Amino acid sequence: MKIVFAKNALLWYIYFDNLIAADKRLNRLCRAFDELLSSKAGEKVKKKLLLVSFIILFGFTPKNCRAKYSGGDGSEATPYRISDANDMNAIGLHEEDWGSHFVMVNDVNLAQFTGTQFNIIGYWVSSYDNNSFTGDFDGNGHTISNFTYQTNGGYIGLLGYVTGASAKIKNLGLIDPNVNAGTGDKVGSLVGSLFEGTVSNCYVEGGQITGHCEVGGLVGDNSKSTISNCYAAGTVCGTSSASGGLVGNNYGTILDCYSTASVSGKQWAGGLVGMNKGTISNCYAAGTVCGTFRANGGLVGINEHATVWNCYASGPVDGNNETGGLVGYNSYSTISNCYATGDVSGNNYVGGLVGLVSYNGTVEHSYAAGAVTGNEPNTGGLVGHHSSGSYTKCFWDSNVNPDVNGIGNTTDPNVIGKSTAEMQTKGTFTDVGWDFVSETVNGCEDIWRLCNDGIEYPKLAWEYTLGDFVCPDGVDMRDYTVLANQWQLETLSYDVAPAGGDGIVNLLDWAVFANGWQDTTDANDLRTFCEQWLSSSAYSADIAPTVDGDGWVNELDLAIMANHWLTGLQ
Numbered sequence: 001m002k003i004v005f006a007k008n009a010l011l012w013y014i015y016f017d018n019l020i021a022a023d024k025r026l027n028r029l030c031r032a033f034d035e036l037l038s039s040k041a042g043e044k045v046k047k048k049l050l051l052v053s054f055i056i057l058f059g060f061t062p063k064n065c066r067a068k069y070s071g072g073d074g075s076e077a078t079p080y081r082i083s084d085a086n087d088m089n090a091i092g093l094h095e096e097d098w099g100s101h102f103v104m105v106n107d108v109n110l111a112q113f114t115g116t117q118f119n120i121i122g123y124w125v126s127s128y129d130n131n132s133f134t135g136d137f138d139g140n141g142h143t144i145s146n147f148t149y150q151t152n153g154g155y156i157g158l159l160g161y162v163t164g165a166s167a168k169i170k171n172l173g174l175i176d177p178n179v180n181a182g183t184g185d186k187v188g189s190l191v192g193s194l195f196e197g198t199v200s201n202c203y204v205e206g207g208q209i210t211g212h213c214e215v216g217g218l219v220g221d222n223s224k225s226t227i228s229n230c231y232a233a234g235t236v237c238g239t240s241s242a243s244g245g246l247v248g249n250n251y252g253t254i255l256d257c258y259s260t261a262s263v264s265g266k267q268w269a270g271g272l273v274g275m276n277k278g279t280i281s282n283c284y285a286a287g288t289v290c291g292t293f294r295a296n297g298g299l300v301g302i303n304e305h306a307t308v309w310n311c312y313a314s315g316p317v318d319g320n321n322e323t324g325g326l327v328g329y330n331s332y333s334t335i336s337n338c339y340a341t342g343d344v345s346g347n348n349y350v351g352g353l354v355g356l357v358s359y360n361g362t363v364e365h366s367y368a369a370g371a372v373t374g375n376e377p378n379t380g381g382l383v384g385h386h387s388s389g390s391y392t393k394c395f396w397d398s399n400v401n402p403d404v405n406g407i408g409n410t411t412d413p414n415v416i417g418k419s420t421a422e423m424q425t426k427g428t429f430t431d432v433g434w435d436f437v438s439e440t441v442n443g444c445e446d447i448w449r450l451c452n453d454g455i456e457y458p459k460l461a462w463e464y465t466l467g468d469f470v471c472p473d474g475v476d477m478r479d480y481t482v483l484a485n486q487w488q489l490e491t492l493s494y495d496v497a498p499a500g501g502d503g504i505v506n507l508l509d510w511a512v513f514a515n516g517w518q519d520t521t522d523a524n525d526l527r528t529f530c531e532q533w534l535s536s537s538a539y540s541a542d543i544a545p546t547v548d549g550d551g552w553v554n555e556l557d558l559a560i561m562a563n564h565w566l567t568g569l570q
Helices: 002-016 023-038 042-059 085-091 426-430 477-485 507-515 523-532 555-563
Strands: 080-082 101-104 123-126 129-131 136-145 148-150 159-163 168-175 178-180 191-195 198-211 219-228 231-238 241-244 247-255 262-265 267-270 273-276 279-281 289-291 294-297 300-304 307-309 321-324 327-331 334-336 348-351 354-358 361-364 379-386 389-392 394-397 405-407 415-418
Touching: 080 085, 123 159, 231 241, 241 262, 241 300, 262 267, 267 289, 267 327, 289 294, 294 354, 321 379, 327 361, 354 361, 379 394, 379 415, 405 415
Parallel strands: 080 101, 101 136, 136 168, 148 178, 159 191, 168 198, 178 198, 191 219, 198 219, 198 231, 219 247, 231 262, 241 267, 247 273, 247 279, 262 289, 267 294, 273 300, 279 307, 294 321, 300 327, 307 334, 321 348, 327 354, 334 361, 354 379, 361 389, 379 405, 394 415
Antiparallel strands: 123 129, 241 247, 241 273, 267 273, 267 300, 294 300, 294 327, 321 327, 321 354, 348 354, 348 379
């Protein structure tokens, strides 16, 4: 019994001093300790050891039982706290935590990890050997800098493999990441492969991302997932197919994103996305794109069974075959309400907007204004080569490209060449059905806006700064007057015409109301309408807390305007 007690007491002592004793030495020490306990002084020692053992058992926590990371339990209410590089690197070692919640509480610098030292979160070796991150990672507005990784493997990124509807990566910035995956595919600074998850409010600034196929500045491969409010600025180099400034390969949805990254690749290189088989809307690319083989574009390299809507590209594009200011190759896909202003150069199938339109590809209400250089007869101001497809009221600047047709190898009455002066006149577009702000004949979506005839080409309405309510461009006293006139007004339910309301319930709204009488409106609605008759309503100045407003012009809207004050002025 004495020996057992002696061993237990000494083992506690050894454990908490991080000592490792050989069995022989331990036994010798235990016998000596037992002799001490057998002496008269041993009774006092026993009492002290019992007290110490009790304190150890109930008052202290061993190192390997302490909370993981810098606190938290991984739940949604109390996420694991990431405060330094060691916390970040530890996530990759704990696969049991890959479905948990994480939140960053500090900026993190990963410069201490080089080569393959950093533990990537999520992996794919084969269909039988893989595990993904399915949790929630909230950057909380913080940054991760100097993420460096060099290998010849695929599924490379801070998070290599992310899957599932519960998987969310948000509110995170990456500064100067440098990833070289060599011959590996699905490579990005943030995520290598994203499947059925979401990435929102994330960005990358600086650094270089290099890989073989499906290489993106932020995400390598996006499948059935949504990426929103993200941007990329840096360098992307793909040695084969599908290289994009933001995403290499997109089978999902990309909303409200942009890239200024420089992109190079062999084929399917795009300023925003290399290959698009999903939906891209309200996005733009402004970086340089260089492709050595085929299907390279200012926004998208190849657009196949996909949609590009309300987007533009402004960077120069240099390619070989199928090179376009916006899209290199468009097949079975729709391009609608888009434009390109960057210069385009290549050999065959070179167009200001699209290099090649094939397999029933469509282009609607779009224009090109950049200089185009390529071999005849497959070089055009709007489209380099037409195989099959359709066009709806599209334009190209014939002053910028006087020596080419709108389509290199054919003509179409819906591909219209106009002078620079005409291209910078609102009426040129509204006369053929383009939907502009401040008109309702062509629709109420307010897709396009042109403030200054003879000075600039049309822009997409979403490009304008929040708080820029009226022409000319920029947020100034004219816009402040609009907000002041609507101050403390609420949005009235029957201020619906024209185009969603004009600030007063009047005869225009009555016409809409009467048209729905006994169908969508009745006597109760008539009572409410009469109460609102000739009352002022909030409309254009209601821009907070989101762009759709909250039904009331107040301090939130004023804060948005103040934040953008004097921006966008020309």
